[in-house]
Each structure stands twice: as structure tokens, then as C-alpha cells.
Amino acid sequence: MIHQKGIPMKSVDESKLREIFGDNNVKTDPSDLYAFGSDSSVHHAMPWAVVRPDTTEQVQKLMAYANDALIPVIPRGGGSGMCGQTVPIQGGIILDMKRMNRILEINLPDVYCRVEPGVVDDDLNLALKPHGMFYPPTPASSRIATIGGEIANNASGVRSVKYGATRDAVLGMKVVMPNGDLVTLGAHTRVEASGYQLHKLMVGSEGTLGIVVEATLNFVPIPEYRCMGIANFDDLSHAGGAIGAIMSSGATPSMLELVDSVAIKAVNKTMNLGLKEVAASLIFEADGMVKEAVDYEINKMKEICTKHHGSDIKTSYDPKERAKIFMGRKKLFPALSKYDDSLSSTSLADDMAVPYSKMAEMAGKIHEVAEKNNIIMTAYGHCGSGCMHTKILMDTNREDQWASAKKAITEIYEYVRSVNGTTSAEHGIGLSKAESFKMEKADSLRLLQTIKQALDPNNILNPGKLMQAPEDWVTATGLRYAVHN
Amino acid sequence: METKEKTRFKHLEKWDSTLSACIRCGYCFEHCPMFKYTGWESDAPRAKIITAFGLLSGELEPTKMAADKIFNCFYCKRCEAACSSGVTLTEVFTDAKKDLVEMGLKGPGTTSVTYLNCARCLVCVKACPHEARFHGEDGIETDPVKCQACGICVEVCPAGAAKIENNFGTGREDLIAESSRFLSTHASAKAIVFACNWSYFPDLQASRLPESETHDKDYEIYVNMCAGRLESQLLMAPFLNKAWGVLVASCPEDECQHKNGNTRAKKMVESLQSTLERVDIDPARLQVVEIPAGDKTLFQAEIDTFIDRLNAMGPIR
Numbered sequence: 001m002i003h004q005k006g007i008p009m010k011s012v013d014e015s016k017l018r019e020i021f022g023d024n025n026v027k028t029d030p031s032d033l034y035a036f037g038s039d040s041s042v043h044h045a046m047p048w049a050v051v052r053p054d055t056t057e058q059v060q061k062l063m064a065y066a067n068d069a070l071i072p073v074i075p076r077g078g079g080s081g082m083c084g085q086t087v088p089i090q091g092g093i094i095l096d097m098k099r100m101n102r103i104l105e106i107n108l109p110d111v112y113c114r115v116e117p118g119v120v121d122d123d124l125n126l127a128l129k130p131h132g133m134f135y136p137p138t139p140a141s142s143r144i145a146t147i148g149g150e151i152a153n154n155a156s157g158v159r160s161v162k163y164g165a166t167r168d169a170v171l172g173m174k175v176v177m178p179n180g181d182l183v184t185l186g187a188h189t190r191v192e193a194s195g196y197q198l199h200k201l202m203v204g205s206e207g208t209l210g211i212v213v214e215a216t217l218n219f220v221p222i223p224e225y226r227c228m229g230i231a232n233f234d235d236l237s238h239a240g241g242a243i244g245a246i247m248s249s250g251a252t253p254s255m256l257e258l259v260d261s262v263a264i265k266a267v268n269k270t271m272n273l274g275l276k277e278v279a280a281s282l283i284f285e286a287d288g289m290v291k292e293a294v295d296y297e298i299n300k301m302k303e304i305c306t307k308h309h310g311s312d313i314k315t316s317y318d319p320k321e322r323a324k325i326f327m328g329r330k331k332l333f334p335a336l337s338k339y340d341d342s343l344s345s346t347s348l349a350d351d352m353a354v355p356y357s358k359m360a361e362m363a364g365k366i367h368e369v370a371e372k373n374n375i376i377m378t379a380y381g382h383c384g385s386g387c388m389h390t391k392i393l394m395d396t397n398r399e400d401q402w403a404s405a406k407k408a409i410t411e412i413y414e415y416v417r418s419v420n421g422t423t424s425a426e427h428g429i430g431l432s433k434a435e436s437f438k439m440e441k442a443d444s445l446r447l448l449q450t451i452k453q454a455l456d457p458n459n460i461l462n463p464g465k466l467m468q469a470p471e472d473w474v475t476a477t478g479l480r481y482a483v484h485n
Numbered sequence: 486m487e488t489k490e491k492t493r494f495k496h497l498e499k500w501d502s503t504l505s506a507c508i509r510c511g512y513c514f515e516h517c518p519m520f521k522y523t524g525w526e527s528d529a530p531r532a533k534i535i536t537a538f539g540l541l542s543g544e545l546e547p548t549k550m551a552a553d554k555i556f557n558c559f560y561c562k563r564c565e566a567a568c569s570s571g572v573t574l575t576e577v578f579t580d581a582k583k584d585l586v587e588m589g590l591k592g593p594g595t596t597s598v599t600y601l602n603c604a605r606c607l608v609c610v611k612a613c614p615h616e617a618r619f620h621g622e623d624g625i626e627t628d629p630v631k632c633q634a635c636g637i638c639v640e641v642c643p644a645g646a647a648k649i650e651n652n653f654g655t656g657r658e659d660l661i662a663e664s665s666r667f668l669s670t671h672a673s674a675k676a677i678v679f680a681c682n683w684s685y686f687p688d689l690q691a692s693r694l695p696e697s698e699t700h701d702k703d704y705e706i707y708v709n710m711c712a713g714r715l716e717s718q719l720l721m722a723p724f725l726n727k728a729w730g731v732l733v734a735s736c737p738e739d740e741c742q743h744k745n746g747n748t749r750a751k752k753m754v755e756s757l758q759s760t761l762e763r764v765d766i767d768p769a770r771l772q773v774v775e776i777p778a779g780d781k782t783l784f785q786a787e788i789d790t791f792i793d794r795l796n797a798m799g800p801i802r
Contacts (some may be wrong), residue, residue: 027527031551034539035532040509079526080511099524101692120515123692144511169493182761204724227746337508337570344505345570481505 012049012071012093012118018051020061023098025052036094038078040141042346042396043084043431043473044480047074047368050094056174056182056213059095064180065212066093066460073178074462075207077117077149080141082347083430085153085206089464089477097148100213103127112188113173113219117148117212124217126232133219136163139426140333148212153428154204161384162254162287165426167203169218175202175210178456188216201451205464206428209455223287224253225294228322229302231310232278236260240360242308245382246284249358251300255285257329260363262370263336263378267328270335275328276312280363284327285322319453332380336391343376344481348432349409353386354421362388365415373408375401387425392479406474413439434469439469494541496580504538507531507572518682518708519557519559520597521691522654525637528557530564530574537581552585556594557651559710560633561682562742566779582630595651596632597639599625600629603646609638614713614744618647635711637745640768649718660707661722667705668726675795676704676730677723681712681750683742684734684776685784704732712736712773713746718801720757720771729795730770737775767798 017026027033027050028484034156037044048071053059066073072092079086088094101118121142124135139145149155151173156165163169172186186192186199202210233239239258246253259281264271267273275281282305286297298315305313306401316322336345354362363379366388370377381389394406413423413436423429423436438445448467452459459468470476514520524677526532536554539545555578564574585591597618603625610625617631618638625647635681636655638647652659664677685708709715712735723731733754735747751773758768774787 017765027525029548029550031536031539031545031548032525033555034526034545034551035527035535035554038509040511050527076510096526098526098691103694103698105695106698119692122515127692127694128696141510143515229778242512269590292695333510334569334571341502341506344502345508347508397502437544480538482501482538 005154013065013069014049016065017049017051017062018094020058020065021051021053025048025054036096038199038480039079039081039084039086040347040349041082041084041087041430041432042088042479042481043089044478045087045089046091047088047094048091050096052096053100054099056176059176059211059213060180060182062093063176063178067179067458070458070460072460072463075148075152075211076223077146077152078120078141080143080144080386081149081153081430082350082427083424083432083476085428085430085462085465087431087477089431095211098146101146104214106131108133110188111218112216114214114216115147116214117146117151121145121147121150128219130220132222134222135217135219136160137166137169147215147217150205151203151212152205153426154189156382156385156426158255158257158382161382162252163220163258167200170199170203170215171218172216173199173202173212174214175212177210178458178461182213186216190218190400204381206427206430206465207459208259208465211461212321222291223254224289225291225317226285226287226322227294227298227315227317228255228283228285228325229298229313229315230325231282231284231305231313232276232307233280233282233310234278235309236279237360239266239282240357240363242282242305242310243359244302244356245308246301247384249300249304251286251297253284253297253301253384254287255283256382257283258359258363258380258383259283259329259332260367260379262367262376262471263332263380264328266339266378267331267335270338271331273328273331281328282310283325311392313374336378336393339376339393342395344396345391345393345398346405347427348392348405349412350390351425351427352413352416352421352423353425354388354416354419356383356386358419359386359388360419362415362421366412367391368406369411373404375404375408385425386421397484399483399485402474402479402483410435429466429469431465431469431473434466434473436472438471440468454464491787494581494584497537497541497577497741500537500577500580501541502571503577504534504541506570507534508570509535510569512567512569515691516563516567518559518561518655518710519611526775527554533558533578533782534572537577540753547585547590549590552590553579553594555585556592556596556629558634558655559655559682560596560742561710563682569663579630583744586630588747590631593627593650593651595634595649597627597629597634597636597649598628599645600646600648602644604644607641608641608643610640612637633743635746636714637711637743637746637749640714640716648747649751655708655710657716660709660719664705664707665726666725668723668728671700671702673701673703674705675728676732676792677728678704678706678732678734679712679715679720680706680708680734680776680784681736681746682708682710683736683740683778684712689767696715703786710741711741711746712790713741713749717752717753717757720753724801727800729798729800730772730791732788732791733773734776734787735773740777766801769794770798770801
């Protein structure tokens, strides 16, 4: 366990926590703490206590106490973060926000909703559906991810190519600051030019600057028509060419996904889907209120795929056919987990973004690096947003495999930075990506630290993350696996 | 990097690679009735897998609290259906339970127990679909490894001596209280739907809606662990609170996870329909429908049909 300078290891005043939250909302037994020491990342560390607020006042009281006693506080939503954002590497109190899960208002005339941070993304969409609306940033983990967690990580997903990421949907918020003060940021309006737009700064801050206790979010109408298509490519570079051409054509895909040969093989191996084993497939979608407009968009994308040597191109409006087209992509996540009994699927270097023209080269780089380091890596992702996902399949019990993975990741991130890409497109930095993040943002690190220092002078909110995270995450943080020499 | 020592979990040991293979995505816990009830992530299936890993690796002491994490499970297997890594979670839990029992940590968690007023009539032994209840040295006992917490023994026991002490909201009293609360707080309330865990798979909403979205709600769904557990007091309670009707959703024939829970439910509903008829109440106000696991479209359609029928009948006069 590492300790930041100035924050000594402290024990928590349990009676104080029980006074604020009530006995039923405080956990201190090791069996509970152990479970809260994990998220969806490779890391693990024990917190000192877990508390569950129901009101903003309780959050304020906790922060006032923690700020005074110099105890780290780590806000937590669904615990689906993939880079260790909620793993308490300096101990402290986990602030589990899932109980603050009220959808406070659905305001149709003003096209916004107000929600508490513990509202689950899918639940919000269930509530908006009867009004013909949806909340579009939705990541793949929407059945568990909370709005608070999505704000903390600027989450996005398959439809973000058209509708944007979380930051684009957040109009305003109420935030409890590290000293317990409550501030209202942003407004209930679509645009705002009143100063620093601090609500946008909070998005993606990974729980290091403040605790969102209410968010005002924009939503959009559910489109009447949705058409999906697929094209196969015998050469990765042809698929890459098609991506750039689609994005610069004037067509607006509501989804543009790349699946590489390794991914197709994985799906075929574990799910027996019988997909054609080509170098890459592109899955594209258009949506809208007018069928002719959707036809225009989808035909344009088809034409571009054909021009770039795409084959087996098909499109469909039928929901069942669309589900079939998307099956290979949808089943990829579980397919990688089930690929080989001796290998685990790990979230490492899993969401970088590069310019469109580099997507194909990036996928090729991933294959090259994986082969060189004797691990399995696949390239897939929301290429319409420039986001490339990978998973590293390895024997997580073997120390040498971790060394290989670390080496591979370092090489991949070097490439990403060399083409002016970014370390994380969707999942955030947390612990696992800090090394590359610090290199990428080298000339603004001091600026970032100044902001952190100004807002959280005692460094109690989620310390040891982002620019404070240790460079060598494999050795400097606890891994959640039983690693043997 | 830490090297972890393994302990004496010889049954759990075979799941070593599985515990690493779980990618901890958490897709399981939105489906877990226990998580829905307590809201604590540490009660969710993922936490049980983390606990099992901790026990096996020696990072977590096998205490009563840690053991309870494993023993608190209704074996509904909804987590397994949702698992993106294909982990057979309940098989892992069963093996962990075997080891814990050998260490003297026997739960009970959600497994059933027998109170002193047991008359040893053996009805529960006969009714248990999992052969978990038996006549032992101390009278009627439960094998905590075999028990899957369906609760059928609780409902068949004439002495009220079979109990599940940790119901997590699925016991008779909880369901009566909750359904009464809904009926008394919603002017538009007409029906209560008692759905077995499989027939309601997989949509359970966790977040709370504003009053403006729910004030005209005409039915509420309550989940129980097996339709075979539904008995007359529970099924008739909503009528006392002015419900227009009660709908029971169970698994289709031959698909019950607890052998014959669905046929027990059917017989119970038929018997109560006769009772309603005798007091001049339309027996169609109490219905049972079969829903295959995961068919939420059919489930919603059956509810809509039932509500339409109730609207045609009006309230009970």
C-alpha cells in the first residue's frame, strides 16, 4: 500500500459514521470491506469503511468530518469501472452512492431530467421510454453503471458517434465539495457561457474534485427508424479507409463499429456463430425520424464500404435482422471471457482513441505487439468515435504474463501517443492507465495538480488516482489475482 | 507483487481459474433479488465470487460474516444467466459451502432451519424438492449444502416450525406488508402480481421514480423465490385491501427449478378459485399464468390482458 505525503494512515471513527448514516448504512466487517476493495479492474485494496448516504446533507457531513480528520473518501457508483478508479489504494471510506437513486424530475417541455447519482443508466432509459425519449451516452455496462459513475468517467458507448459522450449530455449539477460545501454548477439550459463551466470539469474527474449529488441531463427522442448494416473486409487497411471516408462523407452514423479477425475467431470459437473469418468487419447504423433520410445515410455508408473493397454487404431495418448483424459484436465480450479456460480476459489498455486514419494501423499494431509478447489481444470498438477497445487474454496467475502484458501495453500506448491519440476514450484513467496518461499530459500535469490542490487542498477525495497514481501499477498496487512466480 | 497462500478450501480449490476468469463486470448484481432487497453491493453475486476468491487465496478469514455471504443465496441462478464470463456461480457457492460446513460454519444464511415446536410429522421432508431436509439425531434437520432456500418447507409445515430466518423480503409477511402498502397508497391500484423469480427474469428496476410517474400505477409486481411457496393467506391478502384481482406467474410445466413448485401453485390457485366462487366472487380475479424464463414480452402481455379483464369486471362489490 502506498501513502501520499501528508496523509497518515488513520482509523475511522465508526461511531461518527453511524451517527451520520445510521447503523444500517455503515459496513466495517472485513468480509464487506474485501468485496468493496474491487471493481471491474485488475486492482484490489481494502477500504476502512463503507457508508451509504441517502441525502445530500449526509454527504456534506461526511466530507466535513473526513476533511477535518484527513481521511480519504472514495465515491463509488456501480463499481463497474475498469481501471481501478474506486479501488482505495490509500485506504479510507468508500462512499457508496447507489442508495441516492431517485429520478427527481422528467421535464419534457424543457427537455431535461434531474437525477440523483445512484440512478442506474438502464433505469433512466426505462423511465424515459414511455415519453418517447432516451438518454444516449449509455455505455455497454448500462445495466449496472450509475449516472454518477458515468459522469465521473465521462462514459460513452456505441451511439456516442452521433449523440456524444456524457459531458455533452450534462447541463448542470449539484456537487458536494471536499470541505462539505454544496455548490450548484451549470444551469437547466442547453447552452451556457457564464464563466468556467465547472460542471464540465467535474465530468471525467473520477471522483477527485467533488461528489455529484444531483445531475441535470439532456435527453433526445427515440428515433422512428433504425437501419443497420455490415461489411466484410479482406484487408484491415481497407476497413480503416472506409471508416475515415464515412466520417468525412457528411453521413452521420448512429453507430460505426469495427471487429477484427481475432475477435471474429473468438466469437466463432466460443459461440459457434459461423461468422465469415475475414480481416475485419464494419457494423454501421443510421437512425432518424424520416425513413428517406435514414435510407440516404445508410446508402451512403454502403457505397463507401463498396468503394473500399467491402464485401458481403447487407443492411436491414428489421429488429431481428439487426440483432443478427450485431450478434458478433454483442457476443464478443463474453466470447473473450470464455476463450480458453486457462486464460482470463483483463481490462488493460482497453479504450484508447486515435484519429480515424490511424484506426487500421492501430489494430495492426495491437496484433503485432500481442504476437511479439505471446499474449492474445483483439481489436474492436467504436471506430466512429475513434475509440479502439482491446482485451488482453492471459494466465493471470503467472507473474511472467503480467510482465509481458505490461510490455505490450507500454508499446501500444507509445504508438497511440505518437499519432496524437489519447490514452482513454471511455473508461477513464484510474490506476491502470496512469503511466501513459502522465506521459500524454506531461506539459499540463502541473496545471491538473493545481486544479486538484485548489479544490481539494487536503487531498482527501479519491487520492492516488489520475496524475497522483503510481506509474508502475503492476507492482505499486495490489492485484486482484493470485499471482505466482 | 503479492504471492498469496492457499488455505484449506479443498472443494473450492477446483474453481481457482474460474474465480480469476470472472471479469467482475457486475452484470450479475442487477439481477440478484438479494441485492435488490438490501442494496448492498457486498450482498450481490459478484461480491460472493470475490469472497470465495478471498477465502481460497487466504486474503479473507473464514469468519461467520464471510460464510454468511456464501450461505445467503436463493439459488435463483439469475446471476448465471447474466454472467458474461459463463461462470456457474451457484456451483462455486455450493463447493464453498461444503468447505465452510466442514470448518463448522453452517450458515444458516437463507437456508431453512427447524424450530423446537417441530412435531416431526415429516411433511417438510417429503415436500423438499432438494432432499435437503431429513430426520437426524436432533430431529428434523436441514443439510445446508443441499438447501436451495425455495421456502416450500416453510409453507407446508403445519406447526410453523420450518423457517427461513433471513428472507430478504421474500417471506409471506414481507410480501403481505408490501402489497398492502401499495394498495393503500395508490388510488389507481387494482392488482397484485406475485411472480416467481424465473418468470420475472430479467427486469427489476432498482432506481426510484418520481411520484408523477407512478401515481396512476394500477398494479405492482412482487417477486418470490418459487410459486410453490405461495399459499392461501398471501394470495388472499390483497383482496382484504380492496384489490380487484391477483395474478400469479410461475414457470411452465417441467421447467420449475424446484421440481414441482409450479404445479403446487396451480393447485393452490384452483382451490382458492373455488373458494372465491362459493362467496360469489368471479374466480377469474385470481389467475395463474406460465411464463418461460426471460420472456418479458409474454409476461407484460399477460399482465395487460389481466388488467383489461379486471377493468371489464370492475371492483369487487
